[in-house]
Amino acid sequence: MAREYSEQEQVRRDARANMEEAGVNPYAYSWNVTHHSDEILESFDDARHQATEEGPAPEELRVSIAGRIMSRRIMGKAAFFHLQDESGRIQVYVSRDDLPEGFYNSVFKKMLDIGDVVGIEGFVFRTRVGEISVHAQQLEVLSKALRPFPIEKEQDGHVYNAMTDKEFRYRQRYVDLVVHPEVRDTFRQRARMISTMRSFLDERGYVEVETPVLQPIYGGAAARPFTTHHNALDMKLYMRIADELYLKRLIVGGFDGVYEISKDFRNEGLSRFHNPEFTMMELYVAYKDYDWMMGLVEEMVESIALALHGTTELIVGDKTISFKRPWKRLPLFDAIEERTGEQLFGKDQAELAAIAKKLGLEIDDTMGVGKLIDEIFGEFVEPHLIQPTYITDYPIELSPLAKRHRSKNGLVERFEAIVNGKELCNAFSELNDPDDQRARFEDQERLGNKGDDEAMQMDEDYLRALEYGMPPTAGLGIGIDRLAMLMTNSESIRDVILFPLLRPESEHESDEHGEGSTTEDSDESRKA
């Protein structure tokens, strides 16, 4: 069923039909691009490339470019428009007499619109007003745009008619990317961030591996999983919530250092810090401990900041954050004492509950020692940690996969890096005593039976691996999206994920999907 077209869409469809009738293919096969707009703007040299009243340019700068028409100023027999390619925009000058007979009046003026993709061949010059432009001698239609773009206009840095609807931008990211060069920049920076991280790890000899996304037993973190099913084996499977237990099996297997940059999936709420599908980098290094890992993380993040921005001082929101090494290190209990005046080390559940209540927190009886400490930390300490800070030595109850602290009873060797009031990474000296690990899993099972749906599951195969002996190992998980937010000064995780999860589109937009999308479907999916 064809949907109804808006006036502007109909105009564009008619133009496409006219093109075909005139023998112009609205969807060309290829175009030889020799230059990008930024290269032209950088390399143009008035002395060599600009014609003068005395004569032609000593050395013509000939270019072939391609991109979208983003604005048009038609003045009778000549016109200017801006062409946008990946690198930016450049103005193009078109005059009737430089194009094939009739092409300017029929095709250029009547059949092309803002948003169409065209190829231009010509020479570069500077206009009277001083803008470096391409004088077109050949113009080819490469792809006709049938939908109008929300066109932003700009003068003196002020943007008019800005496309601001967040939903529009996330749902139709392709349009957002066309209209907003800074969005393209954000994702280019994200890519550079990951490639910097990868080279950093590769240079140190760590092996990049791939472990299962579909897992019969999920583990490695406290979270609710997505559940799915394999038909042939008639088997329940979970989408991974972490890679941890598989990566540590590889340390057992004899790799000294392995890492994985992975999509993990957690069946939990959405917020500006949470997307159900997100990217994590996990790293495990044999014969090292958490103290060593702190050094590695700060070195890696510092080098990323330098690679992206050439500085360790980054502006994030209204704050300046310094990623310069070394970062502050602060034991969890000291951090809490600093902020609240309460020393929690060694306190039992009742004492902690009393302190939490005194501090004004809402608590209930099911909260254990670890949970209470975590609440107090999250409420009174974490939001105040703006500059990168390592919080170290967590209660054992919160960390079923971490090794007992070598000197502090009841704690584990674990750290989190907190930046701008949010957790950036989580790491520990890995627990490698299989019997201790079994006991910790059993504790988790008890929590699960009491209704904690984030409790970890017993993983017999993992225990078997540990029984073969895992060297002392340091492990790290770092939230790539969170790091990307910091590195690109983005206030929402949706601004660093190309296609963030959104609700399905409702029926008034169902024309997008043709027939299958009925009111009943939408109602069902909302209930789900």
Added chain:
RNA sequence: GAUCCCGUAGCUCAGCUGGCAGAGCAUCUGACUUUUAAUCAGAGGGUCCCAGGUUCGAGCCCUGGCGGGAUCACCA
């Protein structure tokens, strides 16, 4: 999940105390061979998110729903 704010033309937004649905850009027609938010003259374009209610009359008031944003809470 809770609270607050929002939903009007392709885009950005006005719309008074409830009284004929508006502007700029975009689109269409015409003029214009160095413009740049190009300019000038004219034209078309609306399920005012949806469903009820109050009213002589609803974009506006009331109820319910849907969608979005922000904040809070849980996980990274």
